Amino acid sequence: MTDKKTTKSPSCAGCTFDIPERVCMKNKGKAAKGCPTLMQKKVLAEANKEYEIAAIQKFANKAALQEAQGYANRDQTPYVMQPCKTRIVETCEFAMKMEYKKIGLAFCLGLSKEALVVEEIFKGYGFDVVSICCKAGKSPKEMIGITDDQKVHKGKDESMCNPIFQAKTLNSEEVDFNILLGLCVGHDTLFFQYSDIPTTVLAVKDRVTGHNPLVPIYNCESYYKKIRFPDIKE
Protein backbone atom coordinates (compact mmCIF):
# COMPACT_ATOMS: atom_id res chain seq x y z
CA MET A 1 0.00 0.00 0.00
CA THR A 2 1.95 3.04 1.21
CA ASP A 3 5.25 3.71 2.97
CA LYS A 4 4.57 7.40 3.73
CA LYS A 5 5.73 8.66 7.12
CA THR A 6 2.27 10.10 7.71
CA THR A 7 1.03 6.56 8.40
CA LYS A 8 1.16 4.98 11.84
CA SER A 9 4.49 3.36 12.70
CA PRO A 10 4.56 -0.41 13.16
CA SER A 11 3.62 -1.70 16.60
CA CYS A 12 3.59 -5.47 16.26
CA ALA A 13 4.17 -5.69 20.02
CA GLY A 14 0.71 -4.19 20.54
CA CYS A 15 -1.07 -6.35 17.90
CA THR A 16 -4.13 -7.80 19.60
CA PHE A 17 -5.23 -10.46 17.10
CA ASP A 18 -4.73 -14.15 17.86
CA ILE A 19 -1.37 -15.10 16.34
CA PRO A 20 -2.71 -17.72 13.84
CA GLU A 21 -5.24 -15.12 12.59
CA ARG A 22 -2.68 -12.40 11.79
CA VAL A 23 -1.85 -11.35 8.24
CA CYS A 24 1.81 -12.15 8.89
CA MET A 25 0.74 -15.75 9.60
CA LYS A 26 -1.92 -16.47 6.98
CA ASN A 27 -3.22 -15.07 3.71
CA LYS A 28 -6.02 -12.54 4.17
CA GLY A 29 -5.37 -12.51 7.90
CA LYS A 30 -6.12 -9.62 10.24
CA ALA A 31 -3.81 -6.66 10.72
CA ALA A 32 -3.39 -3.95 13.32
CA LYS A 33 -3.12 -0.28 12.38
CA GLY A 34 0.34 0.45 10.97
CA CYS A 35 0.86 -3.26 10.25
CA PRO A 36 4.24 -3.50 8.47
CA THR A 37 3.11 -6.50 6.41
CA LEU A 38 0.58 -4.23 4.67
CA MET A 39 2.16 -0.80 5.04
CA GLN A 40 5.87 -1.39 4.41
CA LYS A 41 5.75 -3.12 1.03
CA LYS A 42 8.68 -1.15 -0.39
CA VAL A 43 10.90 -1.86 2.59
CA LEU A 44 9.83 -5.52 2.50
CA ALA A 45 10.81 -5.78 -1.17
CA GLU A 46 14.21 -4.20 -0.41
CA ALA A 47 14.75 -6.57 2.52
CA ASN A 48 13.76 -9.66 0.59
CA LYS A 49 16.04 -8.71 -2.29
CA GLU A 50 19.00 -9.09 0.09
CA TYR A 51 18.29 -12.83 0.33
CA GLU A 52 19.17 -13.13 -3.37
CA ILE A 53 22.82 -12.57 -2.39
CA ALA A 54 24.24 -16.10 -2.24
CA ALA A 55 26.11 -15.68 1.07
CA ILE A 56 23.09 -14.08 2.74
CA GLN A 57 20.77 -16.76 1.43
CA LYS A 58 23.10 -19.48 2.74
CA PHE A 59 23.24 -17.81 6.18
CA ALA A 60 19.46 -17.38 6.37
CA ASN A 61 18.88 -20.91 5.07
CA LYS A 62 21.13 -22.47 7.73
CA ALA A 63 19.51 -20.34 10.45
CA ALA A 64 16.04 -21.50 9.37
CA LEU A 65 17.23 -25.12 9.26
CA GLN A 66 18.63 -24.74 12.76
CA GLU A 67 15.36 -23.20 13.93
CA ALA A 68 13.31 -26.18 12.72
CA GLN A 69 15.79 -28.73 14.05
CA GLY A 70 15.33 -27.17 17.48
CA TYR A 71 12.01 -29.08 17.67
CA ALA A 72 11.71 -32.86 18.10
CA ASN A 73 9.21 -35.25 16.49
CA ARG A 74 8.04 -32.87 13.75
CA ASP A 75 6.48 -35.79 11.83
CA GLN A 76 3.75 -36.17 14.46
CA THR A 77 0.26 -34.88 13.57
CA PRO A 78 -1.22 -32.84 15.03
CA TYR A 79 2.09 -31.38 16.04
CA VAL A 80 2.65 -29.92 19.47
CA MET A 81 5.95 -28.06 19.61
CA GLN A 82 8.67 -29.99 21.43
CA PRO A 83 11.76 -27.80 21.72
CA CYS A 84 14.81 -29.94 22.34
CA LYS A 85 17.98 -27.87 21.93
CA THR A 86 19.63 -25.31 24.17
CA ARG A 87 21.07 -22.07 22.84
CA ILE A 88 24.65 -23.30 23.12
CA VAL A 89 23.87 -26.52 21.25
CA GLU A 90 22.07 -24.53 18.55
CA THR A 91 25.02 -22.14 18.32
CA CYS A 92 27.51 -25.00 17.87
CA GLU A 93 25.28 -26.75 15.33
CA PHE A 94 24.68 -23.55 13.37
CA ALA A 95 28.42 -22.85 13.23
CA MET A 96 28.98 -26.40 11.94
CA LYS A 97 26.29 -25.94 9.28
CA MET A 98 28.10 -22.77 8.16
CA GLU A 99 31.37 -24.75 8.01
CA TYR A 100 33.03 -22.28 10.37
CA LYS A 101 36.39 -23.34 11.77
CA LYS A 102 37.47 -20.50 14.05
CA ILE A 103 35.24 -19.00 16.74
CA GLY A 104 35.82 -15.66 18.47
CA LEU A 105 34.60 -15.52 22.06
CA ALA A 106 34.21 -12.00 23.47
CA PHE A 107 33.31 -12.24 27.13
CA CYS A 108 32.87 -10.21 30.28
CA LEU A 109 35.61 -10.72 32.85
CA GLY A 110 32.85 -11.30 35.41
CA LEU A 111 31.92 -14.46 33.50
CA SER A 112 35.44 -15.87 33.28
CA LYS A 113 34.46 -19.28 34.68
CA GLU A 114 31.59 -19.53 32.23
CA ALA A 115 33.89 -18.44 29.38
CA LEU A 116 36.28 -21.29 30.11
CA VAL A 117 33.42 -23.82 29.98
CA VAL A 118 32.05 -22.27 26.77
CA GLU A 119 35.51 -22.40 25.20
CA GLU A 120 35.86 -26.08 26.18
CA ILE A 121 32.44 -26.89 24.72
CA PHE A 122 33.26 -25.21 21.40
CA LYS A 123 36.62 -26.98 21.26
CA GLY A 124 34.77 -30.23 21.97
CA TYR A 125 32.72 -29.61 18.81
CA GLY A 126 36.01 -29.28 16.89
CA PHE A 127 36.33 -25.48 16.60
CA ASP A 128 39.44 -23.39 17.18
CA VAL A 129 38.57 -20.70 19.72
CA VAL A 130 40.10 -17.25 20.17
CA SER A 131 38.86 -15.52 23.31
CA ILE A 132 39.23 -12.02 24.69
CA CYS A 133 37.80 -10.51 27.87
CA CYS A 134 36.29 -7.04 28.22
CA LYS A 135 39.10 -5.61 30.35
CA ALA A 136 41.87 -6.72 27.97
CA GLY A 137 44.21 -3.83 27.13
CA LYS A 138 43.88 -2.30 30.62
CA SER A 139 42.72 1.03 29.23
CA PRO A 140 41.85 3.44 32.06
CA LYS A 141 38.29 4.72 32.46
CA GLU A 142 39.73 8.25 32.59
CA MET A 143 40.35 7.87 28.83
CA ILE A 144 36.58 8.10 28.24
CA GLY A 145 35.97 10.91 30.73
CA ILE A 146 35.00 8.85 33.76
CA THR A 147 35.89 10.55 37.06
CA ASP A 148 36.91 8.80 40.28
CA ASP A 149 33.44 9.39 41.67
CA GLN A 150 31.85 7.65 38.68
CA LYS A 151 33.81 4.40 39.00
CA VAL A 152 32.42 1.17 40.44
CA HIS A 153 35.19 1.24 43.04
CA LYS A 154 35.61 4.91 43.77
CA GLY A 155 39.12 6.28 44.10
CA LYS A 156 40.82 3.25 42.56
CA ASP A 157 42.44 2.45 39.24
CA GLU A 158 39.71 0.91 37.09
CA SER A 159 40.12 -0.61 33.62
CA MET A 160 37.32 0.25 31.22
CA CYS A 161 35.48 -2.43 29.30
CA ASN A 162 36.90 -2.17 25.80
CA PRO A 163 34.51 -3.77 23.30
CA ILE A 164 36.18 -1.95 20.40
CA PHE A 165 39.48 -3.65 21.28
CA GLN A 166 37.64 -6.99 21.59
CA ALA A 167 36.01 -6.58 18.18
CA LYS A 168 39.16 -5.35 16.43
CA THR A 169 41.26 -8.15 17.92
CA LEU A 170 38.81 -10.77 16.67
CA ASN A 171 38.69 -8.99 13.30
CA SER A 172 42.49 -9.22 13.06
CA GLU A 173 42.44 -12.89 14.11
CA GLU A 174 40.13 -13.48 11.12
CA VAL A 175 37.72 -15.65 13.08
CA ASP A 176 34.70 -16.94 11.18
CA PHE A 177 32.01 -16.29 13.80
CA ASN A 178 31.83 -14.31 17.04
CA ILE A 179 30.03 -15.32 20.22
CA LEU A 180 29.27 -12.67 22.84
CA LEU A 181 29.11 -13.80 26.44
CA GLY A 182 27.82 -11.41 29.05
CA LEU A 183 28.80 -8.04 27.61
CA CYS A 184 27.11 -5.06 29.28
CA VAL A 185 24.40 -2.90 27.77
CA GLY A 186 26.12 -0.44 25.43
CA HIS A 187 29.41 -2.34 25.39
CA ASP A 188 27.67 -4.99 23.31
CA THR A 189 26.43 -2.23 20.99
CA LEU A 190 29.95 -0.94 20.42
CA PHE A 191 31.14 -4.49 19.75
CA PHE A 192 28.48 -4.91 17.02
CA GLN A 193 29.44 -1.53 15.59
CA TYR A 194 33.12 -2.41 15.23
CA SER A 195 32.96 -6.11 14.37
CA ASP A 196 33.54 -7.12 10.76
CA ILE A 197 32.57 -10.70 11.65
CA PRO A 198 29.06 -12.21 11.87
CA THR A 199 28.19 -12.23 15.56
CA THR A 200 25.67 -13.94 17.79
CA VAL A 201 24.93 -13.66 21.50
CA LEU A 202 25.08 -16.61 23.85
CA ALA A 203 24.17 -14.57 26.93
CA VAL A 204 23.61 -10.93 27.83
CA LYS A 205 24.65 -9.22 31.04
CA ASP A 206 22.00 -9.05 33.78
CA ARG A 207 23.85 -8.95 37.06
CA VAL A 208 20.80 -9.33 39.29
CA THR A 209 19.04 -12.23 37.54
CA GLY A 210 21.96 -14.51 36.73
CA HIS A 211 21.97 -13.12 33.19
CA ASN A 212 18.35 -13.88 32.45
CA PRO A 213 16.80 -10.50 31.59
CA LEU A 214 13.35 -12.03 31.09
CA VAL A 215 12.98 -12.79 34.80
CA PRO A 216 11.72 -9.24 35.50
CA ILE A 217 9.37 -9.52 32.54
CA TYR A 218 7.88 -12.81 33.77
CA ASN A 219 7.44 -11.30 37.24
CA CYS A 220 6.05 -7.94 36.19
CA GLU A 221 2.45 -8.83 37.07
CA SER A 222 3.40 -10.13 40.51
CA TYR A 223 6.35 -9.40 42.79
CA TYR A 224 8.13 -7.16 40.29
CA LYS A 225 5.14 -5.01 39.37
CA LYS A 226 7.14 -1.95 40.35
CA ILE A 227 8.98 -2.14 37.01
CA ARG A 228 5.79 -0.66 35.55
CA PHE A 229 6.00 2.33 37.92
CA PRO A 230 9.52 3.70 37.42
CA ASP A 231 8.69 6.99 39.15
CA ILE A 232 8.04 5.37 42.54
CA LYS A 233 11.21 5.53 44.63
CA GLU A 234 12.51 2.40 46.38
Ligand code: SF4
Ligand atom coordinates in the same frame (compact mmCIF):
# COMPACT_ATOMS: atom_id res chain seq x y z
S1 SF4 B 1 2.82 -7.83 11.09
FE1 SF4 B 1 0.74 -7.00 11.25
S2 SF4 B 1 -0.51 -8.75 11.81
FE2 SF4 B 1 1.61 -9.33 12.21
S3 SF4 B 1 1.94 -8.80 14.38
FE3 SF4 B 1 2.58 -7.01 13.17
S4 SF4 B 1 0.74 -5.70 13.11
FE4 SF4 B 1 0.06 -7.75 13.72
